[in-house]
Amino acid sequence: MAKVGYEFAPHSFTIERGKIKEFVNAIGDDHAVHTDRDAAKAAGYRDVIAPPTYLTVMDNWSGPDFEDRCRELEIDPLKVLHAEQAYEYLADIYPGDELTETSKVTEVSEKEGKTGRLLFIVMEKSYKRKNETVAICRTTTVVRN
Amino acid sequence: MGAELYFEDVRVGNPLPELVKGPVTEVQLVKYAGASGDFNPIHTVHQIAEKAGLGGVIAHGMLIMGFVAQGITRWVPNRCLRTFKVRFAGITRPGDVITVSGRVTDKRTEGGQNLIACEVTAKNQKGETKITGEFQAALPSRGNR
Numbered sequence: 482m483a484k485v486g487y488e489f490a491p492h493s494f495t496i497e498r499g500k501i502k503e504f505v506n507a508i509g510d511d512h513a514v515h516t517d518r519d520a521a522k523a524a525g526y527r528d529v530i531a532p533p534t535y536l537t538v539m540d541n542w543s544g545p546d547f548e549d550r551c552r553e554l555e556i557d558p559l560k561v562l563h564a565e566q567a568y569e570y571l572a573d574i575y576p577g578d579e580l581t582e583t584s585k586v587t588e589v590s591e592k593e594g595k596t597g598r599l600l601f602i603v604m605e606k607s608y609k610r611k612n613e614t615v616a617i618c619r620t621t622t623v624v625r626n
Numbered sequence: 627m628g629a630e631l632y633f634e635d636v637r638v639g640n641p642l643p644e645l646v647k648g649p650v651t652e653v654q655l656v657k658y659a660g661a662s663g664d665f666n667p668i669h670t671v672h673q674i675a676e677k678a679g680l681g682g683v684i685a686h687g688m689l690i691m692g693f694v695a696q697g698i699t700r701w702v703p704n705r706c707l708r709t710f711k712v713r714f715a716g717i718t719r720p721g722d723v724i725t726v727s728g729r730v731t732d733k734r735t736e737g738g739q740n741l742i743a744c745e746v747t748a749k750n751q752k753g754e755t756k757i758t759g760e761f762q763a764a765l766p767s768r769g770n771r
Contacts, residue, residue: 491714507657507661508658515705526704533695533699533704537663537688538661547665559668559674563714568709
């Protein structure tokens with residue numbers, strides 16, 4: 482079972498404009514500041530800007546994937562749902578940025594739900610560009626009984 | 627995009643411009659899985675979603691959070707966003723049409739920043755809540771353009 486203090490191995494990821502475009506296309510977010518450099522510059526950005534939920538791409542593509550994560554946390558992948566997600570933004574994120582993510586389990590708790598016992602796992606993730614923290618994220622996962 | 631949003635122009639109680647997304651399709655879930663790297667099969671593989679007791683594939687919570695982010699950044703520029711957190715209150719399924727709405731709950735000047743706080747929700751066509759959340763943004767002031 483997941484333990485408080487468990488840390489995942491740090492991993493790195495380079496932000497790419499093509500991957501940002503693929504991500505906003507999947508969401509159907511047509512705001513040009515994410516895909517058109519000229520539009521982004523006209524809006525005061527130095528390049529296309531990564532959208533607010535973009536760091537989930539880094540979580541999944543550069544870190545352990547879903548199956549690995551479940552294995553590391555010793556939870557059943559079929560029972561997992563996403564309960565909460567909280568971001569704190571400290572800097573804009575642009576193509577070419579090389580980020581390093583660290584993540585660890587900060588809380589594990591159990592609650593009695595309508596359909597039985599629920600296990601809540603909170604993870605805190607920190608994203609750095611060199612020594613500057615650009616964002617912090619808290620993810621709560623629920624494991625159904 | 628309209629004119630720039632200034633702190634002085636925002637009042638507590640002001641609504642966020644509504645954003646209607648969808649209907650969510652299974653193809654969109656496949657696209658989002660690829661774009662985000664979240665390959666949890668409950669989002670794309672029917673047999674597995676059934677086995678997980680979900681009665682069919684369900685949308686990634688982060689896709690719906692992406693809808694909410696789109697709704698926010700149509701109104702508040704991406705760079706102004708300081709915090710954004712959500713609770714996933716219900717499961718979204720293919721066919722759901724999601725409406726993102728919200729309103730300003732607070733405004734204050736703190737640490738030299740002109741902050742607004744807003745609550746946001748995502749609901750489907752039946753009025754079922756899928757996300758409740760809040761965000762804070764630091765807005766420019768007309769006084770120091």
